[in-house]
Amino acid sequence: MESILQNLNGMAELLAVARSEYVSHWDPETVQRAFQWATYFEHLHGRFRTNTRVHKALADRLLSINESLRNTFGLYRELSFKDVGHCRGVLLASLLSNPALPKTLSDTLFARFRPCCFDTTGQRDQSDLNHLIGIARLKAASKVLSHALKLDGSTATKPYLLLLDPETETKGEMVLKSLETWMRCPSAGPRDKLVDILFAQLQQDKINNRSDFSKIVAAVLLAKQTSTESGAVDLALKWLLSNRCQLQTFCLGVPCALLSELAHRYPSFRCAYLELLTKWARSMEYDFSCGDWRHGSSPELNWKELVDRFMYLLEGPTLVKEATETALCALKADDGDFEVWGISVWTDLLIALKKM
Amino acid sequence: MAQQSTIPAFCLEYWQNKAVEWGQATTLASQQDVCLHLQQLKDFLQQIFQKLQHMNTTAAIKTFPLVGQLLGRLCWNPCVVADEESQRTLLQCLWCLYSAEPQNAIELKANDWIQSMIRHLISDSETENNSFIQILGYTSEEYHSNVVKCMVSSLVTELRESCCNGIHMPKRFTPDRLHSLSVFCIPLVTCSEAAPLIEALLTCCESGSGETLSADFLKAVGTALLQKKIGLQETVIIGLWLRYLPSLENVTLHLIETVVSIPHFSPQEMESLINDSLLPKASARHPHIFMIVDTIFRNILLESDGNLLVQTLMQMFTRSLIQALLFGEAQDKPPLKAFFPHNPQPLLMALLKHPSDVPSQVWPQHLLCIVETLKVAVEDKDNGGSQRGLFENWFLLVHCGDWVDIAAQQLIASKAETSEALLWLLAFYHHPNNENQQRTKLLAAARKVCDHLKVLFSSTTLSLSHLQTSLDLAEANSEESGSKYLFNQLFLNFLLFSAGGQVIAKDVVHLMTHGNLLNGISAMLAGAEHRLNSYGLMDYKAHRTLKLLQEHLKRKA
Numbered sequence: 019m020e021s022i023l024q025n026l027n028g029m030a031e032l033l034a035v036a037r038s039e040y041v042s043h044w045d046p047e048t049v050q051r052a053f054q055w056a057t058y059f060e061h062l063h064g065r066f067r068t069n070t071r072v073h074k075a076l077a078d079r080l081l082s083i084n085e086s087l088r089n090t091f092g093l094y095r096e097l098s099f100k101d102v103g104h105c106r107g108v109l110l111a112s113l114l115s116n117p118a119l120p121k122t123l124s125d126t127l128f129a130r131f132r133p134c135c136f137d138t139t140g141q142r143d144q145s146d147l148n149h150l151i152g153i154a155r156l157k158a159a160s161k162v163l164s165h166a167l168k169l170d171g172s173t174a175t176k177p178y179l180l181l182l183d184p185e186t187e188t189k190g191e192m193v194l195k196s197l198e199t200w201m202r203c204p205s206a207g208p209r210d211k212l213v214d215i216l217f218a219q220l221q222q223d224k225i226n227n228r229s230d231f232s233k234i235v236a237a238v239l240l241a242k243q244t245s246t247e248s249g250a251v252d253l254a255l256k257w258l259l260s261n262r263c264q265l266q267t268f269c270l271g272v273p274c275a276l277l278s279e280l281a282h283r284y285p286s287f288r289c290a291y292l293e294l295l296t297k298w299a300r301s302m303e304y305d306f307s308c309g310d311w312r313h314g315s316s317p318e319l320n321w322k323e324l325v326d327r328f329m330y331l332l333e334g335p336t337l338v339k340e341a342t343e344t345a346l347c348a349l350k351a352d353d354g355d356f357e358v359w360g361i362s363v364w365t366d367l368l369i370a371l372k373k374m
Numbered sequence: 375m376a377q378q379s380t381i382p383a384f385c386l387e388y389w390q391n392k393a394v395e396w397g398q399a400t401t402l403a404s405q406q407d408v409c410l411h412l413q414q415l416k417d418f419l420q421q422i423f424q425k426l427q428h429m430n431t432t433a434a435i436k437t438f439p440l441v442g443q444l445l446g447r448l449c450w451n452p453c454v455v456a457d458e459e460s461q462r463t464l465l466q467c468l469w470c471l472y473s474a475e476p477q478n479a480i481e482l483k484a485n486d487w488i489q490s491m492i493r494h495l496i497s498d499s500e501t502e503n504n505s506f507i508q509i510l511g512y513t514s515e516e517y518h519s520n521v522v523k524c525m526v527s528s529l530v531t532e533l534r535e536s537c538c539n540g541i542h543m544p545k546r547f548t549p550d551r552l553h554s555l556s557v558f559c560i561p562l563v564t565c566s567e568a569a570p571l572i573e574a575l576l577t578c579c580e581s582g583s584g585e586t587l588s589a590d591f592l593k594a595v596g597t598a599l600l601q602k603k604i605g606l607q608e609t610v611i612i613g614l615w616l617r618y619l620p621s622l623e624n625v626t627l628h629l630i631e632t633v634v635s636i637p638h639f640s641p642q643e644m645e646s647l648i649n650d651s652l653l654p655k656a657s658a659r660h661p662h663i664f665m666i667v668d669t670i671f672r673n674i675l676l677e678s679d680g681n682l683l684v685q686t687l688m689q690m691f692t693r694s695l696i697q698a699l700l701f702g703e704a705q706d707k708p709p710l711k712a713f714f715p716h717n718p719q720p721l722l723m724a725l726l727k728h729p730s731d732v733p734s735q736v737w738p739q740h741l742l743c744i745v746e747t748l749k750v751a752v753e754d755k756d757n758g759g760s761q762r763g764l765f766e767n768w769f770l771l772v773h774c775g776d777w778v779d780i781a782a783q784q785l786i787a788s789k790a791e792t793s794e795a796l797l798w799l800l801a802f803y804h805h806p807n808n809e810n811q812q813r814t815k816l817l818a819a820a821r822k823v824c825d826h827l828k829v830l831f832s833s834t835t836l837s838l839s840h841l842q843t844s845l846d847l848a849e850a851n852s853e854e855s856g857s858k859y860l861f862n863q864l865f866l867n868f869l870l871f872s873a874g875g876q877v878i879a880k881d882v883v884h885l886m887t888h889g890n891l892l893n894g895i896s897a898m899l900a901g902a903e904h905r906l907n908s909y910g911l912m913d914y915k916a917h918r919t920l921k922l923l924q925e926h927l928k929r930k931a
Binding site: 184187 | 456495512513514521529555565568
């Protein structure tokens, strides 16, 4: 049993290297041996698939292997027990999609896996091809379904359902799952740090605009948790609320309906959000020349946006609605309880909101 | 949809133009067009593959200069790639153009291009998802699988809500949108992650104003079910059959073909084959499904001139149907009359009771009852068109052919009065129509043989010569296969159950089979064995004779 676990180590390392740039050092014999190993592991998987004790031992070992390899390799893809059953296919897919694979090796691989010529291992080759077909099929299926979802053009009629598009929702779920897995590792560092690291990596990676990242964080907070004790969502929330600037970017990048839903679920977010909006409103100045409220330094924080946000909060669930109303009335009272336009931002807000 | 029938069988140019027109399938119209042409595209790709298989790359490019372009364009079309079969053929075609040892610049270039195509298909390097996936440590496969599941579940939720709302809220899914959605699902029919969506679509639209779902979609689901590439709940499958008749017909034909092509099914295997097809259960709940299935059975039976396997299939099917009716969970079970509207009730009650549900001592009385009711039904001139009545009642008898086999078994040992009735039954089974007195003639010959065999029944020392007259008589009257069958039944039952039959068994069978009836005899023996086993008749002697004959035939074959 111990030797099997050792070999599992070797297999994971092998696959990790197959995905990395180190594969440029490989030669044909290495490829040959790699596939032999993969065949051995597939056979192993077949034998132990139904044996729960061995299955669990292997799965546990994989957890710790994943963790240590993650630290070694910059970008590492985790191995699960199910993958062991398709080892050859996984290996083939990894090698073929790795740009660092030397040309000679990729030529040999392509020639070898020609599905139309059946050599002695003809039967085997079909199953490797099946794995590749499966990958391509899922990619295409997601595109087809995204077209299908777009059939109904307007999303305005949809209330709290489908707040997020499926891609972002999935990304949020996957981030959460990753976080939970990492937290389960015995040698994981302090949990706050984990969130910091992960989110920092995701943020840095965003070549596109920041609102994608914000939406992903929103998705994480709205996702269904697989295990409630892990507290991963709370950590994420804590991370979000810990930095004012971060929170502001978040609130600007995420649609109002989502923010309203978040305010409903998480009281701490509700307070922070209201605080943010209050600060924002307070920093607005009334421009007498055009009769409108403006923000001095940032023109994107305009009046309409502010009103919209409050409106979504007021149209939300009862708790949120009441909290917002109370806050607004209290602020109006503090300011002097004026009923005239142009003096207190709170009065004007309430007037504008009543009109809608 | 109008141009379906005019597409030429093999036209590279046509598909090339189509592929250009589709582009990457970014507009609704092009996406729908791809999905609707998917089946024909699959056939075409299969044809191209057959041709490319035997060519090397240079020859292929010379013969089909545009094929590379076509394949390339199709690789970028997600509707084509999403369907497993078309993607597989596409990849196979691509790989055919790959040269293991490139001989010239064209082949080298082709190799590079193919590698890039395949890489494009399986990895996400071009899109922004790639780095996200890598940071978290997933593969693109897992990511896309999760995205698909998420999309499927949101569509399913919408569909379910839309259907439950009914009168109160405006339906989000208009019939047009449902139709378009069903077209989109055509390539996804074999995708297991999309199965909940397929089910939701099929259960959603029940309400009446014509069929909202696309016929191509229904056809694709039917085909996928037959090839066992998708698993759906039973009620959903039955719903599909009810709304799209060709799918029901295909399942029935597939069952018949399977049974006929493999003639050595054991009765248990055939029974499980029948039950797995879900047809008995569906028929029990919906009599008109049974009517359609039965019509197909009848046609095949008549076209095949009474093929034995088809008859056995019908008998086992009827048995499964009756069991499904008796033990099924449906609250309101249709009466028997709904399934067999043209047969009189007494006959139905008598025949549809299976021999295993009747104690063996009661068999003779029951058989008499059957014969009497049958005679009444058949000779009843008032029964709207007696020819029709005759046929329908004979047909019912075919469904319940087990009783005919029992009758043959009981005949030799029976008393004089019963024998007459049993003989009539057997003769009627093989010659329902007595226009040219065939039945009467057969009856007379069979009576003579039977009387002769009865005399020899209890004698312990028999030799071949004793049976010679009977065998000759049988030979003389066996111009038709039906008659031959009857006589074979008589002789076999005699050999199995008589006192001295075992000794001469092999020789008699040898004489019977010189007319090349080998298969028929084996099937008859298998049937006899099944009856001995299932009706609990502890007749060791018969068992031994049976085994002896079976081995003998096996050796001869």
